[in-house]
Amino acid sequence: MQGFKEFILRGNVVELAVAVVIGTAFTNIVTQIVEGLINPLIAAIAGQSDFSDxxxxxxxxxxxxxxxxxxxxxxxxxxxAMVMPMAKFKERQAKRRGTTEEAAKETDVDVLQDIRELLRQQARTAPPATTQQ
Incomplete structure (x- = not known):
């Protein structure tokens, strides 16, 4: 039960729940705008009384x-409204900290190359393995 409690109380779960609720409400608003304004406009252009017809x-x-x-x-x-402003915000934060986002990013290839080099160094410094019979 403790693991479930920790899972539920994590910030990501709460943020996801809020996003779903807000997204559902927002979808309803946009649907009404499309059905009430855009569909009738396109239907009038197409010569129909209702665009859905x-x-x-x-x-x-x-x-x-x-x-x-x-x-x-x-x-x-x-x-x-969300993605672009958040990207600008992150960019301003990085400039304020004195780092550029490109310098802060490390690709998967870079990480794997670093791991390979560490393994090579460990293999060179490790004592030779003895075989038992």
Whole structure:
């Protein structure tokens, strides 16, 4: 039970729960904007009374286009409202600390090369292995 308690009380779990709740509420707002403003505009251009009724043969292409528009709007807002400002914030923090982000990053290849060199050094300094019969 202690392990479960530690898992639940970790900051990441709480942050993830908050993100899901906020994301769900935000999705509803964007869906209403798409359905109330954008779909009628595109439907008027297409000559339909309701964008969801736009069909291509037997396929309700309007529903698919609405879902794509909804996704693109959500992705744009997330990028411009969250991702880009956070990247700028991290960049300013790195400048204030006197480090550049490129200098602070260490690739997986660099880490693996460092490990290889350490293993080589240990192999050179280790006493020879004796075989038992």
């Amino acid at each position: 736009v069909e291509l043969g037997i396929f309700k292409i309007g529903l698919v286009i609405g879902a794509i528009i909804n996704f693109l709007i959500i992705a744009a807002v997330v990028y411009f």
